[in-house]
Amino acid sequence: MSTGTLTEAVLEFPDNRLLIELCGEFDRNLTDIEARLGVQILRRGNLLAIHGEAAAQAEASEVLQALYQRLEQGKSVNRGDIDREFRMADGAETTGSQLDMFGPGDRIEIKTRKKLIEPRTEAQKAYVRSLYENELAFGIGPAGTGKTYLAVAVGVNMFIQGHVDKIILSRPAVEAGERLGFLPGDMKDKVDPYMQPLYDALNDFLPGKQLARMMEEKTVEIAPLAFMRGRTLSHAFVVLDEAQNATSMQMKMFLTRLGEGSRMVITGDRSQVDLPRGVQSGLRDAERLLSNIEKISFNYFTARDVVRHPLVAKIIDAYDKDAEAG
Structure with a gap:
């Protein structure tokens, strides 16, 4: 649904155990992302609904999916990892030729x-x-x-x-x-x-x-x-x-x-x-x-x-x- 420039994105995460880790204790990981982007993230079963302006909602979706992928690989998700995903997303837009030899998506x-x-x-x-x-x-x-x-x-x-x-x-x-x-x-x-x-x-x-x-x-x-x-x-x-x-x-x-x-x-x-x-x-x-x-x-x-x-x-x-x- 859409109201003005506000939109909703719904993400599905098949593994409920990993979704709990993604949200963090008392949903603190979601709270960090909400505070950073000015969005609202609601959990519905194994779905996350993101409410906010289109650009912020898209960035939140990208970060959440990247963090969930980390969990699927057996890695942890903490505040430092959330910070990294945001920084890398920002850097991808401003990367100069010095960094082009290995793309912004490379780990x-x-x-x-x-x-x-x-x-x-x-x-x-x-x-x-x-x-x-x-x-x-x-x-x-x-x-x-x-x-x-x-x-x-x-x-x-x-x-x-x-x-x-x-x-x-x-x-x-x-x-x-x-x-x-x-x-x-x-x-x-x-x-x-x-x-x-x-x-x-x-x-x-x-x-x-x-x-x-x-x-x-x-x-x-x-x-x-x-x-x-x-x-x-x-x-x-x-x-x-x-x-x-x-x-x-x-x-x-x-x-x-x-x-x-x-x-x-x-x-x-x-x-x-x-x-x-x-x-x-x-x-x-x-x-x-x-x-x-x-x-x-x-x-x-x-x-x-x-x-x-x-x-x-x-x-x-x-x-x-x-x-x-x-």
Whole structure:
């Protein structure tokens, strides 16, 4: 039936058990979709009736069908999955030639020991593809866009599949308010707080006992950037996180560690440089010097790609606009 621009779409879902999972506890998944699109979704047995403007109703239908298909494949549906479907639907309309090499409908999945990871935005999708296709890749953009998380997931996946023999994760131990020398404990105790986000990512992808064994056997290493000097990193998946806090000399040192059979990923946020005033960020230098070299990919993220709390994207936008005004 139709009233003005309002329409009703009726979707049938043959498996009632999967439909219950699709709706979510207390229909919270339906509520999320309703709030996002301004539609009303009513359940009638194994049918869902969607009321709203034609465009919103069509988008809700597309999202619901995609989520139900996930359930048929034995996957879960949570808020993150709903968010991904909306972002991918939006990205399909604005995808540029960079992403045309793999269509917006293609699925990219990263299998780890503990979970299956899927990019939530077109920029994340292009980034993950570039990590598999290039020996050296850069991920540049604001916090919360998944740069490091996805890189570590790809590293774990490549290790599991036998493409690399070890995973090496590094960060510059840049002092931001506290001096390392004044912190209690030995050197490991002093630098571990800087490395914690890398530990967190690994714990998401590998069982605790396996991770502990791999670290003991040195097939997983987490170390400050300064510890990379003098090494050649062969047959390894190497991630340099927070690269905006590496100096130009440190960046050159790190990039020239790349050895045979290795992959290297550099991630950073140009708006969060903690280096002393007047010290050039090595990430900026790398962009300037390497952007035209074949086989090196540069992938950029914006506030649209933030997958943390929705307020984070708005906070980043506010700071970006203030910086532009200044």
